[in-house]
Amino acid sequence: MTHELPATSSAGRARAQALQMPVSIEGQPTSIVTYKSSGRLVIVGEEDLALSLARRLGEAIPCTVLVPSAARPEPGTREGRVVVRGGRPEIEGRLGRFTVNLETPDGTVSLSEAAGNPGSFFDLVLDLSPVPLMTHEVPPVGYYAPAGDDAKLEKALAEIPEMSGEFEKPKYFNYNPDICAHGGSGIVGCTRCIDACPTLAITSIGEKVSVDPYLCQGAGSCVAACPSGAMSYAFPAVSDLLAHLKLFLGAFRDAGGESPVVLIHDAWSSKTVAETLGPEMPEDVLPLEVEEVGSVGLDTWLALLAYGARAVVVVVTDTAPRRMVTEIEAQVLFGRGILEGMGFPPESLTVISSASAAADPAGWWGALPAAGIAKPARFALPDDKRAILRLAIEHLHRHAPAPRKTTELPAGAPFGEIKVDKNACTLCMGCVSVCPVAALDAGGDLPQLKFTEWNCVQCGLCEKACPEDAITLHTRFLYDAELRQQPRILNEEQPFCCVACGKPFGTRSLLESMLKKLEGHWMFQDEASRRRLQMCEHCRVKDMFKSGGPGVPGA
Template sequence: MNTPQEHNANARAEALAAVRDMGMEPTSRVSYHSEGRVLIIGIDEESALDAARKLREDLTPAVLLTANGESTEADGIPVLYSQGREPLVEGHLGSFMVTLQIGGKTANVATLLNSAWNAFDLVLDLGLAPLITAEWPPVGYFAPPFGDREALDRALEALGDLRGEFEKPKFFRYDPGICAHARSGIRGCTRCIDACPAIAIRSLGETIEVQPELCQGGGICATVCPTGAITYAYPRPADLIQRLQTLMRHYREHGGEDPVVLFYDDEAGAEILQRMEPLPGQVLAVEVEELGSVGLDVLLAGLVAGAREMLLLDTPALPAKVRRNLQEQLGHAGVILHALGFPRQALRLIQGGSGAVSSTDPMPAIHPEQVAASDRKRLTLFAALDHLNAEAPSPQSEIALQAGAPFGEIHVDPKACTLCMACAAVCPAQALSAPGDTPRLEFTEGNCVQCGICEISCPEHAISLGPRLLTDARQRSEPRVLHEEAPFECVSCGKPFATHRMIEQILQRLEKHPMFQDEPSRRRLMMCENCRVIDMFQGSGGGTV
């Protein structure tokens, strides 16, 4: 008779076989072209030229030395001295622009070294510190630690293979229509920019831009995006959730019990996983391109599908930015789980090693459910959270969250708010609205991502954020009135056009203004736009608009 562990291992084998051939929706490709023009940047002529000689069998090298000296040519290799100036390196495989500031002007190093070139395909940085500081530098840029001979040899070997045509997946999709980055010049959410280890995302004012040639598929941008404006494309969240749910279903159907899902990346994670073998029978290992792409929508969908734990396998290769942001996301989820009476440890980042997947505090058994496998992040999150609340040992009507959480309400000070509606005009998530002609501010909490644009835009400083999770789906989706006042009617035609408070504040602020000292001019401030224009041209009290 099989032991429980052997029984679970057999069920796991059947489940893994069931998902082995499940496909992923294809994504577009990003192409690179390299002719092998490599720039070696260093401080020591001998070591830089030694590297150049080793590379010239496969590539076309040139050398830039960040020291004083006379530009020359050595063994047919052009050498340029920067005279102590630090170069600026930008770009990616096939298109690196390297510049120096000379006499207040920007000089192109490629042109200085070879008049036929305007860029380099590859860069080998042998300086004391890397000129590109991204945790994940661009494809084609190598900066082995200074003095590390083995790392230099690995870089030289990799460089020799980077001549020709290359492709990689385009790892992301971006919908600027639901991006909460900025509105009307007011900066809001910068989570993706701050989290990207490749520094591939930049602000374009109202929206952001992900540079596909710099993006290396870390996925943390999609994980931290509160609206789902950035989604991971390889695989899509819907594909990963569907794969996960299918895996869990087949595991249960074949008699498996207490499933634990372990996500690992296909490089460093796969190596560590091999050293952890054999895994306990109930551990279902799921390979992903990058660990940072596994967001809370996927993790919570796994708990809802019946996983007792959802684990992420940390590795030394995981960028610090990715690790920090994953921990922050898991922290928000942990607060919710704890409030519902579930263990925080059911979602966690683990280090590889003996006993890493063992836990003394797994999720209690719940009725498994399959949430809709959707790329609409908040739809998936709320569906999973609603099911967990329904199954919770301690169901809640609302849960207070930490600052930075993507859910919450806003508070409006009725004594300060003039209902100018500046907040509703800039809200990127349509959480705030001003319906009809009545001065009324309405709020739909399920849409709010706590970006803070409304708070910053309010001229009266009447708005503050309140991160929380409202667990009642109806209350989240129905607009509620935050502030309402009787309208102020035009003193000429009777048309409602503002609030009493707004007119009172305008009159008060302009009380000492020289253009509003006579009664007709002050009365004009209490007229609607049309009546003001008519009154001005009729000449009653001057020409002040």
């Protein structure tokens, strides 16, 4: 931020000193994503307009023109350009690797094949359709869809000649599939990262997800949305960011400031923050520019409050991707629920539009709380989302004005318990087998279902896996750290013992449920076969061989 902020008070002078502090985010090395482009362009649209734009781009840009229609694709040339007339296009890919497939009366054919160059890709796409063919909120690099906007068209024509060569960007994310709650045993659980991604870079691949690093543009909303921390931001890592913010707030306090507001924004709103909001806002408001506001989520916000901020305000622009803004707003609601349960004002976490704040530069901050916690935290925080949340919330709870034992949270919050209908549960442990975060555990030698509330991310896999519909989710926050991290028994029974040898296996309710489900099966119509179901696995095999039952050789 180059625009100088007012410094007429002790808070303003403390802010000036804090903002002069060198940025101490060292950052961990991250992978590099490389695009390669030879500038091969396809223009999709009305023929005369497309050719006029091709002429403006010049002979240096190898260009193919596609004129969509319901007819069969017919290749030709005009003005030295390849022109394919016909077919309904579907476009996939990114800079250097776009594929254009044409739906025709005879099936699907690639535009490359129709143009006489099968197997090749296009590097760039200029889509002149009134409604863009690619529906991404944030389109892939190399895809231009002005949709009738002359300014966007001119910008595209200026950029396209520069889009040949090799281009590098950082790989913005890290993904740990071991703690991903997306799926298990063929069941889909959490889809929050998929729902929050504005570039459609994240897709389901069975029980895990896949992130296309070429489509990802670092919006970061997947990181904010991920309940387990399986998805994390790599540029920078949250622990590096928080280490800097701890020093930043400490420098403000050491210079005489108290309980600041941290105003988080990105480059898209930096001018509004500096020139419009800056001169009018209180001098203890500390602007913090980050790579993407969507990448800074609940763990960072609560850590800032624990470090002594009285409020955290996130600034979004009117042009920000809707999926990202929706996720920020949801995370603010979750955080407000946790804070209100401790007696803190909900305005301690706030999201504002840069446009609405600019319309009221002297008043947008009026509802923010007057003070933060009396004793800011001094601890360093790890690069672990759930651990950051735990440490920050526990510190805030110790200094809370009116803490409760529990508080209800909005639906979708990544905290809570599960409730088990003991009359329906058979202790089959199907829920234990799908839990990705060790929130559920079997009782060892005893038929018990144990639950550790802090581990639960409310992904819903256990609820969907239960064959008896005995499980329901309940979003809440339990503030007692010991109770939250201590396993508790949700259901237990005496073990059922083998009718032949007396070895304990399973539970009576499980056996009764199985017998009821199999009572009409042809293999279990006599007493001997039903009794065999009440035997352990060893006795069951011995009995089958002794009696020559179904499945035994020679029976």
